[in-house]
Amino acid sequence: MIFSSFVLLSGRVAAQSGAWEQCGGIGFTGSTDCVAGYTCVYENDWWSMCEPGSAAPAPTPEPTEELPAPAPTPVEDPSEESSSSSSESSSSDSEDTDGAVEPELWSSTTFGEGTFYGDYSLDYPYGILSDGTWPLATGHCSYSNVYDSTPGDSLKAFAVDNYVAVGKYNSYDGSLACGMCVEYESDDPTIGSGTALVVDSCEACAEGDLDFLRQGTGRFDVSWKAVDCPVAEQKLEYAFVEGVSEWYLKMQIRNHKVPVALVELMHNGEYQEMVKGMDNHWIAGSNFTPDNLPPPYETPLKFRITSVMGEVVYDTVEVTPAELSGLNYFTPVTGTKQFVQDSPTSS
Secondary structure (H helix, E strand, O other), X not given: OOOHHHHHHOOOOOOOEOOOOEEEOOOOOOOOOEOOOEEEEEEEOOXXXXXXXXXXXXXXOXXXXXXXXXXXXXXXXXHHOOOOHHHHOEEOOOOOXXXXXXXXHHOOOEEEEEEEEEOXXXXXXXXXXXXXXXXXXXXXXXXXXXXXXXXXXXXXXXXXXXXXXXXXXXXXXXXXXXXXXXXXXXXXXXXXXXXXEEEEEEOOOOOOOEEEOOOEXXXXXXXXXXXXXXXXXXXXXXXXXXXXXXXXXXXXXXXXXXXXXXEEEEEXXXXXXXXXXXXXXXXXXXXXXXXXXXXOOOOOEEEEEEEOOOEEEXXXXXXXXXXXXXXXXXXXXXXXXXXXXXXXXXX
């Protein structure tokens, strides 16, 4: 299965899976037990994850009493107030991301060790399976269903030369590295140079290391620099897990030019921060955001999305409550916005 070689690279035989880590699913070979305070929650046949509490986040029962009057009408997106190109994005004064994924990665060169261990080869476009599909929730970043048999409809951010894993404890940055593109150079003739997309984490990798999804075995010197992903004119895409509703949201944003640092959902007239799991999903629910973002959630879903560069875009997923509950990995929603600011580059 795609990305399974990443999981096996480090040779990890863990007694327990950590917070927000995979703990079950078809093809999963790790531990099905979670660390204290977390429970292995089934989401679909391909994916179970360690989430807080002693049970899966069940939908909050619909109130029997009349809900309080809603807060003032939600503010309008600033992006809708201008017809100029600046309506697509604006600068953010939010704090810089704490961790490994910083704008400096786009303007400086990182040196490390490159590796590849596995029995998988990229015989098919974008690394898809022989039947033309991507399996669900494989690799720590949980990417799936990014390839389309219709020419031009596949996600362009994934049209790269290689897929890589980065160090779980130094470069993965709590999944912020997921979907980041890197331009690499190596002294290995099999790998050579090119552009890769981060799709997984690697327990054995040191800071700066890249672990490639390639057939065979190799260890070599590598240097790389983060670059903007080749999204062209495509927009952001939203993939929701099966079982979402107006009482519980869990989604992945992919096909971004640069990584997404913050996602806020319009709720009772204000944008409120969603939480992000180690599996590269943004979550809102009574077990996850009980104070700032309790259910139920209004549709259509309005998001304020901040990139690692501090750029902000406003996007809306136009769904009704019934349509929302029917979404899953096989029915991703294409947004209307994309990050457009140029990233810093070395002089």
